Amino acid sequence: MQESSTQHPRHKTKRSYAGMPPEERIARRRQQFMDAGRQLFGTMGYRKVTVRLLCAEAGLTDRYFYESFPSTEALLVAVYQEMIDHLEHTILVALATTSGETMEQRIKIGLDAFYQVAEDPLLSRVIWIEILGISPGIDAIYNQTLRRFSNLLFTLSQVMIPTLPVSEAVVRTAFMGLIGAVSETAKDWLHSDYSQSRETLVEGNMLLFSGLVAMVR
Numbered sequence: 595m596q597e598s599s600t601q602h603p604r605h606k607t608k609r610s611y612a613g614m615p616p617e618e619r620i621a622r623r624r625q626q627f628m629d630a631g632r633q634l635f636g637t638m639g640y641r642k643v644t645v646r647l648l649c650a651e652a653g654l655t656d657r658y659f660y661e662s663f664p665s666t667e668a669l670l671v672a673v674y675q676e677m678i679d680h681l682e683h684t685i686l687v688a689l690a691t692t693s694g695e696t697m698e699q700r701i702k703i704g705l706d707a708f709y710q711v712a713e714d715p716l717l718s719r720v721i722w723i724e725i726l727g728i729s730p731g732i733d734a735i736y737n738q739t740l741r742r743f744s745n746l747l748f749t750l751s752q753v754m755i756p757t758l759p760v761s762e763a764v765v766r767t768a769f770m771g772l773i774g775a776v777s778e779t780a781k782d783w784l785h786s787d788y789s790q791s792r793e794t795l796v797e798g799n800m801l802l803f804s805g806l807v808a809m810v811r
Contacts, residue, residue: 624662626652631666631673636716640670640724667728671735674725678739681711681721682746689750697754701803704750705776705796712780713792722781740777744769768806775802 614622630651634643643666645656652659663669688707692700712718725736747769751758758765779795 620661623652623654623658626654627659627662627669628673628676631669632677632716632720635670635673635724636719639719640666640728667732670720670724670728671732674720674735677717677721678742680717681708682743684708684711685746697807698800698804700754701807702796702800705799705803706792708776709780709783709792709795712783713788715784715788718780718784722777722784740770740773743773747772772799772802772806775799 627648630648631643634647634651638647645659645666648666648669649656649659663672685704685707688703689700692703695703725732727733744766748762748766751765751769776799779799783790783795
């Protein structure tokens with residue numbers, strides 16, 4: 595009697611390593627490169643950073659770098675966007691804790707939260723220096739970020755002042771100008787090695803915001 599030649603198909607399964615699923619290991623390695631990028635881009639500068647240096651900082655091989663990112667430019671974008679998300683989240687959390695404050699007080703709270711984040715020199719260097727002039731694609735991402743915060747200001751203004759005496763286009767243009775002013779003062783703060791107090795930057799920008807508030811009222 596012949597043995598049955600029927601073979602049961604073998605199903606390939608992803609095995610865990612040291613109790614960690616493959617997807618989690620990939621995510622952890624990606625975060626290691628994110629942390630390495632933050633450190634090196636924020637200290638050495640993007641143009642001096644190589645894959646080899648990133649791998650050394652992360653404690654991984656280039657095989658794992660390319661598993662997560664196609665290039666150092668892609669890593670820079672990922673680090674930048676993570677920092678921007680953190681910046682926006684910090685501002686929104688600060689504003690969410692306000693309730694009975696006046697509009698001017700809420701603006702001041704938001705500005706203070708912004709500059710608290712900007713006090714991190716690694717973050718500031720990436721957001722306001724290293725991201726600029728790399729490629730047209732990254733320049734477009736930077737401009738989209740400015741518009742993102744301008745839109746955030748517009749949304750918040752709609753809550754505080756539902757009816758504006760000027761057109762939406764005019765208000766959005768004004769907000770874009772304010773975002774530019776805040777960004778440039780943050781950049782200058784970094785270049786001056788934080789020679790001014792955070793309170794000084796908040797008060798200086800409050801002059802600009804207060805002028806716009808007075809106009810729309």
